[in-house]
Amino acid sequence: MSAPDDAELARLQAEAEAAEAALKLAQAKAALAAAQAARAAAGGSAADAGGAAAADADAADSEEKTDAEDDIPASAPRNPPSPRNATPDAEAPASAAGSAGPLDADEIAAVVAGYTFEGQTLDLGALMNTEPVPAAQIRIPLAMMNRHGLVAGATGTGKTRTLQGLAEQLAAKGVPVFAADMKGDLSGVATPGESNEKLLARTQAIGQDWKPEASVTEYFALGGIGKGVPVRATVSGFGPLLLSKVLGLNATQESSLGLVFHYADENGLALVDLSDLRAVLSYLTSDEGKGELKELGGLSSATAGVILRELITFADDGADVFFGEPEFDVHDFLRTAPDGRGVISLLEVPGVADKPALFSTFLMYLLAELYELLPEVGDLDKPKLVFFFDEAHLLFTDASKDFLTAITQTVRLIRSKGVGVFFVTQTPKDVPSDVLAQLGSRVQHALRAFTPDDAKALRATVGTYPKSGYDLERVLQELGTGEAIVTVMSEKGAPTPVAWTRLRAPQGLMSPTPDPDIERAVHASPLLAKYGTAIDRESAREILTAKMNAAAEAEAAEEAAAAKAKADAEYATQQAAIAKADAAAERERQKEYDRLMKASGGTSRTRTTRKAEKSPIEQVLGSKATQTILTSVIRGMFGTGRR
Numbered sequence: 001m002s003a004p005d006d007a008e009l010a011r012l013q014a015e016a017e018a019a020e021a022a023l024k025l026a027q028a029k030a031a032l033a034a035a036q037a038a039r040a041a042a043g044g045s046a047a048d049a050g051g052a053a054a055a056d057a058d059a060a061d062s063e064e065k066t067d068a069e070d071d072i073p074a075s076a077p078r079n080p081p082s083p084r085n086a087t088p089d090a091e092a093p094a095s096a097a098g099s100a101g102p103l104d105a106d107e108i109a110a111v112v113a114g115y116t117f118e119g120q121t122l123d124l125g126a127l128m129n130t131e132p133v134p135a136a137q138i139r140i141p142l143a144m145m146n147r148h149g150l151v152a153g154a155t156g157t158g159k160t161r162t163l164q165g166l167a168e169q170l171a172a173k174g175v176p177v178f179a180a181d182m183k184g185d186l187s188g189v190a191t192p193g194e195s196n197e198k199l200l201a202r203t204q205a206i207g208q209d210w211k212p213e214a215s216v217t218e219y220f221a222l223g224g225i226g227k228g229v230p231v232r233a234t235v236s237g238f239g240p241l242l243l244s245k246v247l248g249l250n251a252t253q254e255s256s257l258g259l260v261f262h263y264a265d266e267n268g269l270a271l272v273d274l275s276d277l278r279a280v281l282s283y284l285t286s287d288e289g290k291g292e293l294k295e296l297g298g299l300s301s302a303t304a305g306v307i308l309r310e311l312i313t314f315a316d317d318g319a320d321v322f323f324g325e326p327e328f329d330v331h332d333f334l335r336t337a338p339d340g341r342g343v344i345s346l347l348e349v350p351g352v353a354d355k356p357a358l359f360s361t362f363l364m365y366l367l368a369e370l371y372e373l374l375p376e377v378g379d380l381d382k383p384k385l386v387f388f389f390d391e392a393h394l395l396f397t398d399a400s401k402d403f404l405t406a407i408t409q410t411v412r413l414i415r416s417k418g419v420g421v422f423f424v425t426q427t428p429k430d431v432p433s434d435v436l437a438q439l440g441s442r443v444q445h446a447l448r449a450f451t452p453d454d455a456k457a458l459r460a461t462v463g464t465y466p467k468s469g470y471d472l473e474r475v476l477q478e479l480g481t482g483e484a485i486v487t488v489m490s491e492k493g494a495p496t497p498v499a500w501t502r503l504r505a506p507q508g509l510m511s512p513t514p515d516p517d518i519e520r521a522v523h524a525s526p527l528l529a530k531y532g533t534a535i536d537r538e539s540a541r542e543i544l545t546a547k548m549n550a551a552a553e554a555e556a557a558e559e560a561a562a563a564k565a566k567a568d569a570e571y572a573t574q575q576a577a578i579a580k581a582d583a584a585a586e587r588e589r590q591k592e593y594d595r596l597m598k599a600s601g602g603t604s605r606t607r608t609t610r611k612a613e614k615s616p617i618e619q620v621l622g623s624k625a626t627q628t629i630l631t632s633v634i635r636g637m638f639g640t641g642r643r
Contacts, residue, residue, distance in 0.1 A: 102129065102470050102471065103129050107469045108127065108136060111127055111499050112136045114490070115138050115497075117139060119141055119142060119491060120141070120142040120143070120173060120381070122139060122140045122169045122170065122173075123137060123139055123504055124138045124139060124486055124501055124504065125138055125208075125486075125501045126138065126502055127500065127501060128483060128501060128502050129500070132205045132206045134205070134207030135207070137207065138486050139488075140441055140488045141489070141490065142173060142175075143380065144440055144441065144490070144491065145441075146383040146386075146419060146420040147415060148411060148415065148423075148440055148441070149420070149421075149439055149440060149441035149443070150422065150423050150424075150428060150436070150439050150444075151422060151424045151443045152425055152426065152427055152442075152443070152444050152445065153426065153446055153447065153484065154427075154446055154447055154448045155426065157479070157484075158445055158481050158483075158484075159424055159445055160183075161482060161503070161506055161510060162443055163179060163186065163390070164188070164506040164508060164510070165503065165504050165506045166388075166422070167179060167189060167344050168215050168344075171341050171344050172341060173342070173382060174340050174341060174342050174382065175385070175386060176333060176334050176335060176336060176343050176345070176384070176385050177342060177343075177385070177386050178333050178344075178345045178366075178385060178386070178387050179346055180346075180349055180359070180363060180388070181390075182390050184348065184512050185512050186346060187217070187219070187512050188510055189215050189217055189344055189346070189508040189509075190344075190509075190518075190521065191214055191508060191517065192508065193506060193507050193508050193509050194212065194509065195210075202482075202502075203505050206502050210505055211507060216341050216343050217344045218335075218343050218345045218527070219518055219525075220346065220348065221348050221349070222322050223321035223322040224321060224534075225321060226349070226350060227348050227515070227518050227522060228346075228348045228522055229525055229527045229528050229531050229532065230531050231328045231347065232531070233327055233328065233362070233365055234270075234271065234273070234325060235323050236265075236270065236272070237327055239261070240254065240257045240258040240261045241254070241258075241406060242361050242364060242368075242403075244257055244403075245400065246319075246357050246361050247310045247314060248310070248398070249307065249310065251400065252303065254400065254402070256300075256303045256304065257307055259296050259299045260280055260281060260296075260299065260304070263284070263292070264277075264280050264540055268543075269539070269544065270537075270539040271540055272323070272537070272539040272540075273320065274314065274319065274320055274323055275320075275541045277311060278308060278311050278315075278541075279541040279545065280540050281304050281307060281311070282544075283544045284296075284299070284301075284304055285305060285308070322358065322362065324535070324536075325535040325536075326530065326531055328531060330366060330373060331373070332527060333366075334384060347363075348518075357394065360391065360394035363389060363395070364395060366387075367387060367414070367419075368410055370385070370417065370419055374418065376416050377416065383418050383419060383420045384418035384419060385419045386419070386421075387419060387420065388422050389421060389422065389424060390424045391425065392423035392424060392430060393426065393430035396431060396435075404434070407435060408432070408435055408438070412438050427447065428442075428444075428460075428461050429457050440488065441486075442486070442488070443484045443485075445483070446480075447461065447476045447477060448477070458473060461476070465487065465498050468497065470485070472485065472498070475500060480502075483501065483502050483503065484500075484501055484503060485499070485500055486498070486499045486501045
């Protein structure tokens, strides 16, 4: 190999100096952020912090001019993870935020670069390196919110506040939001927050310019249980798959329920509420419907009976109110306020906390409706709707394979409809892996590992993150309230660096909105006139009831006609018997009369004369009134009276 000439040496030296300058610039920026954080934590002025950081930058610039013997190679080891500033002046502030933290200056700079985007963003918070680094802001690209996400963490770690903060920012940027308010404390989004020293100290430390602000909010309630505009669904719209999930049916029963829905559709039987479905099942298991039941093939009377019993139990638990008309139009979730802000639709469901399966399945129904009704729009600058699925573990517990397949397909395809879905739950293992694979962003709050199963789940969660400078198995257990491990999908579709983040505080109230305020908002809603009053139109129950009543009336008429004919025949027989007996008695009387007349030597009188000279007894017995009385007596004795 030939020796390099002077030009080549000069070029290599220039490249080395440029690389060194870039390295030291990144170190100086990290030192600036560290100094700001240290001064803020100590209560010092921002000016002091800025002065210190400026000194660091000057030191970095002067260091670029030193001899090569003082260079620090870029490949130097990073253990311990303290910033490698070249001057003593830069070393002190860097160590204030960096030497005790898990990330060095290069890693901080990489995080800053990874969360710098060109388009609109949602601010999550500031990077944590033991202490907050306000210069390193963690964000989510707004255009990536339709790539779905996960907010997870143990109870009390701040998941609800994270959800609230995301919802507020989305609405402020004109994106409608739907969220279920399980405990009622998310309703505070409609009320301006309350300032206090602790809150301001936290927000200042992470570089958040906090101010109280309320969001435009619409309240809904399942079937009118609780506060809010009633949200109802028809049984037909709900479908056999989701209903089977709620009823806890096995695969065979689920298939049979599908046949019932098919029968109702083919025969024009509208399934509006549960009473309609019960009416169809009752008809198919009745004498009138047994023939049609046989034509359905796979549906046995025993299986139909099981489904019918489950429906009765389901209705007795109060589920009747969730089904009916008017059916809710999911397009009403896509509204914006006159000022351009998105409307936050809150489904108030504390009244159904004891019906988790119904609640979660109803949310899945709404999501499926969005998928069915919205047009394809592809990738947008911002989503048309973001759907927050709180307590997501309720949806997947004991779910059938077909149901999980339906969920996975919906989540995978609804992105192209401009809808983003965020699942909120306690641990990622609550969500099936096929669904997790569709999620682009993750906000992981603290996890607890009190049992071997918890520890196993923790290690599994850690294994799903990209490589980072954090000991995630330790950090995930040490996260404070309102802190999370974040990674999102960048504008290029690649995951961002893993970032320990102190999250921003919501601008709305972090406690429930007072009930009188909610009631006033509900009564003022234009949707109350549209959905407030239930409608009971002719449906399967009325049609089948009329059909069965007509059949019963026809059967009763037929039975009455047969009974009448039998009574008439019996009456005619009795009348003939009476007439025959009367004729025989008349003959006997005539014979006896003739005998007496002959014995007395008198002249026999004709039958006509005899009839004309009847005795008083004969006259009484032969009168029409007496015959009527006798006929009535005979009918009563033989039970032949007309009915």
